[in-house]
Amino acid sequence: MKRFDLRPIVSGTRAPAVGKTESADRRTEPGVLRVSLERASEAGGYIAHIGDRSIEFEGEADGDGAGFVRVGGRVVPFLADRCDNVLTLWLNGALHSFEIVERSARRAGASALAAASDKLVAPMPGTVLKINAVAGEAFEAHAPLVIMESMKMEMTISAPQAGRVKRVVVAPGALVEMDALLVELEAVD
Amino acid sequence: MFKSVLIANRGEIAVRVTQTVQEMGMRAVAVFSDPDRQAVHVRTADEAYPLHGVTAAETYLDIQKIIGIAKSHAVDAIHPGYGFLSENADFAQACADAGIVFIGPTPEAIRAMGDKIVAKRGMIAAGVPVVPGWSGPSAEKHDSGESDSGEADSKVWAAEAERIGYPVLVKAAAGGGGKGMRVVASAEEFAGAFAAAQREAGSAFGDARVFLEKYVTRPRHVEFQVFGDTHGNVVHLFERECSIQRRHQKIVEESPSPALTPALREKMGAAAVEAVRSIGYVNAGTVEFMVDASGAFYFLEVNTRLQVEHPVTEMVTGLDLVRVQIMVAAGEALPFTQDSIRQVGHAVECRIYAEDAAKGFLPSTGVLKHYREPSGVGVRVDSGVTAGSEITVHYDPMISKLIVWAGDREAALARMSRALRRYPILGVTTNVEFLANLMGHEAFRRGSLHTHFLEEHSISATSDAPPDEAVLAAVMTLGAVRRSSAGQGVRVDAERAGPWQTAGAWRMTS
Structure with missing residues (x-):
């Protein structure tokens, strides 16, 4: 029996895709779904265990990750794609993403998030047009620190809160990837 | 009639033009940049020649390279598609000078209509109604190519904006596609927006001239x-x-x-x-x-x-x-x-973009790991991609166009809704779910449309209806297991082939 812990990745305005994210299993943290799959028959029958529920279904997936499931008479086509620890499902025209949680990595996520606010990163791949940030200088909240261009559109990257520029990492004209570090910030004492 | 047509473009429009050229019994000649070496528009052509380069400027916008290829391969005519050189009068002229037919209007017509200020003056003369506006201190000054970016000049523009009445639109004279365009709500915002529009116009079109229009x-x-x-x-x-x-x-x-x-x-x-x-x-x-x-x-x-x-x-x-x-x-x-x-009847087109509707429609890039087009009665997809294609920062982030036809608007919208829900694309963020939600929106269905519709109405970027829990459970377990059976911890190399392509048909082992 294969067993996984999945955490729904909430993107945009969508709430977690699964209603019961509180697992009955006390050993998993809230928001994480413990799921497992067992084979029920040679003919493609399965039982999925999710939290404290069990669902019988039939299904098949081809070599491309495309398949269908038949649950209680309803036929639903799907596509599954797994890249590293992110599982993305296309289901009835909607996408649902899940992080496959490694138990040792459970705690790492929170601290990475907290540190993110002292960095300005590229929200999209593109070219750095102009940098208003100067190392050592203070700025107000919403100050336009970097101006980028992507696909011929200008976009301003503003300060999330007041602070001081610690380091300017990129130069005007630089071609950067998405999430590339642009400017390091620090709080004013 | 021509024997061969070179298509000076890429992506879906190059594929679209190729189809007709071939149907008319002519040779379709493609050109391609380095990243497009294996693109669909290359595969569907009869001949294809490299432009050697990566950026648009050194490939699909390089007039000399394209004319050179056309001349050395006995091309009779060039179809420019849209974008790139399609509205470039110098390109149309260069074709004519090389004895090649440019499939489009004359260089003079492109020049006259490409300059929005000249075009508007022509329309006023022809008696076509135009929006009240202002295009600069004098026609002579524009014609002599003098710069209008001085600070004193900005004050004259601001005064004219005041006369037209806010809100006022600042638009690029050589523009199109919304680039170099700014809406100015009040006099305080004018100077900044005016300068930004000029800067954007200058970098996008190499022509910083702008004009004002009543909004x-x-x-x-x-x-x-x-x-x-x-x-x-x-x-x-x-x-x-x-x-x-x-x-x-x-x-x-x-x-x-x-x-x-x-x-x-x-x-x-x-x-x-x-x-x-x-x-x-x-x-x-x-x-x-x-x-x-x-x-x-x-x-x-x-x-x-x-x-x-x-x-x-x-x-x-x-x-x-x-x-x-x-x-x-x-x-x-x-x-x-x-x-x-x-x-x-009634036809509707949705542009499928690699962009994040939840984040202000920011373009996204990446490899299309899964890509499957919908089909059926009255459904047409114009695309230039396939599974494994990459959406890069160098070109437009449009993936394809989904077009439907039906007897009336209501039937066409229902057909579009269904097609959008059968259009799986994985690997890049797309606007497919957003468009599906839009098709179901009450004001949209009523046909109560205007150009600020998407600002006034909040349309969810992702599917509103939660999936059936049992179905999702089945799919997520099957999906999660799917990869691990091929070896957990193996990094997916998102190159040309889909990640599943090499794994073979999946069979569950318990």
């Missing part, structure tokens, strides 16, 4: 497809409503417009024909209008190319516009008259 509140964008030939015939092929826009760029287009009465359609069609007849226009063009709530319409601009949204016109008229373009370029007369063209 019409909640207008519809309705455009007319027009066609002229070298025998003096000019007709229109009815309208397309393109009011659904984000960042001033269209994402949904349809024909007929839900707003046009037969009387208004006739009046606007006649104005569109007059607009291009007055300049002796030849080949395909589009006359864009703004229509306000009272049904008053104002000329916006003439696009001297085949439009992205041309398929909706093809669907309701049954015509192949690329075929007509090629015939006209070869000197033939239009194969129809105004009275013989009919607008039948």
